[in-house]
Amino acid sequence: MRRTTKASLPLKSKIEVPWDTTGALNADSAQSMPLDQIVLPPLQPRRYFDPEALKQLTESIKQHGILQPLLVRPVDGGKHEVVAGERRYRAAQENELKEVPVVIRELDDNAAFQLALIENLLREDLNPVEETEGILQLLSLKLGRSVEEIPPLLRRLQHERKEAASSSNNVIGKQEAASDNADQDDVVKDESENLDVSNNVIGKDENDEQQGSLPVNPDLKIVEEVFDGLGLMTWESFANNRLPLLNLPEDILDALREGSLEYTKARAIAQIPKLNERVEFLEQAIANNWSLSEIRQRISEKKSPDSNPNTESNNYKERFTAATTKLRKSRIWSDPKKRKQIEKLLAQLETLTKVE
Structure with a gap:
């Protein structure tokens, strides 16, 4: 059974694009164009292309040709710029x-x-870093804000949602308490009083309905539409699990962009504070294909207190105590040669203590 990937999925209808990326609707409108009239855009959402995947595409095009046309747009100088299909363009050059x-x-x-x-996010096997950066750029365009403004905005939306949920729970609790109190009250028999109560209840329901329909944050609406359209994850999941990724050191991010390291391993290796130690460890982890458990174990070993002078001193004392305990119980006292060695060591220790 063929595994469904992003590359096999068409664009979702909620993302408005002037192009059918499956090629089905535009097959008849395709035309041939000289390759030397086509140029790449100055700003490209994708910066890394897997050499092996590109090699496979090049071989496929060599055998079968380009099955899906490139999307291009006219630019100055009589040239046409690639909008979608950069990998096919590179393979055609090869x-x-x-x-x-x-x-x-x-x-x-x-x-x-x-x-x-959108083409990259939905049709290419992006690594987590490129996917995260691409989504931030898309949100930036949709919201009309800079990319740097998007992470704080998402965190603010999260905070507002938590506050709204907390407020809603409080209101429900008050309504339930009020209902319990009402059940304990005596039934009012006077018709005029009944009429007043009825009117008051109607008025309260209308007010409650007006209070319940809080104005929708326009930024939140746009954010939800973008993530619903992409169908990759929720915006809350993106904020919780993807935004922290961009705080990793640049050497770790480079390894993630190249696809040579998984995100869970990257987070573990990023705990090594010194750059030279981290880079060396990273290279070894990739070269030896260490598992996550191996990485964590080796990092734990590197954090041992050997380099701390105080703990180093305590460690020597513990070793001396352990050694003398073993000596008392050992059979080496009956061996004349070993006993002479112990006497020499003991004399050296006595000399050291006299110096102090």
């Missing part, structure tokens, strides 16, 4: 193709970059 199938669309800079982001 095969020294003269022409490639393309679909041309008139797109401004914002629409082109947004479309390239």
Whole structure:
């Protein structure tokens, strides 16, 4: 059974894009274009391409040709810029193709970059770092804010949601308490009083309904639409599990971008504070393909208190005590040669104590 991956999934309908990435709707509109008339964009959402995967695509195109056209847009100088299909473009260059199938669309800079982001997020096997950075860029475009503003915004939305949930629980608790008190009251028999009570209840229900329908945060609505459209994860999961990833040291992030290290291993190795030690450890972990448990064990060993002068002194005392205890119980006292060695060591120890 073929495993479903992001690359096999079409774009979700909630993400508005002027391009069918499956190629089904645009197959008839494709046309051939000289490869030397096509250029790559100055800003590219994806910075790392797996050499092995690119090699496989190059071989596939060599045998079968380019089955899905590239999406390009007109730019200055009579050239056309790649919007979607950079890997196919690179593979075509490797095969020294003269022409490639393309679909041309008139797109401004914002629409082109947004479309390239979505194409990468949904159709390419991005590593966690690129995926996280891509989602932040997409949110930046949708919200009209800088990328740096997005993480604090998501944390603020999380805080607001927690406060709203807490407030809602308090209101429910008060309503239940009020209901219990009402059950204990005597039934009012006077019709006029009944009428007043009825009117008051209606008024309260209307007020409660108005209070319950709190205005929806427009930023939250956009954020939810983006994540619903991508279908990769919830925005809360992204904020909790992906944003901390970008706080890792740059050498660790580079390894993640290259796909040579899993995220769980990266987080463990990032605990090593010294750069030179961390880089050396990272290289060994990748070269030897250490498991997560091996990495944690080796890091724990590196954290042993050998380098601390105070603990080092205590360690010597413990070793001396253990050695003398073993000596008392040992049979070496009956061996003349070993007993002479002990006498020499004892004389050296006595000399050391006299110096003090």
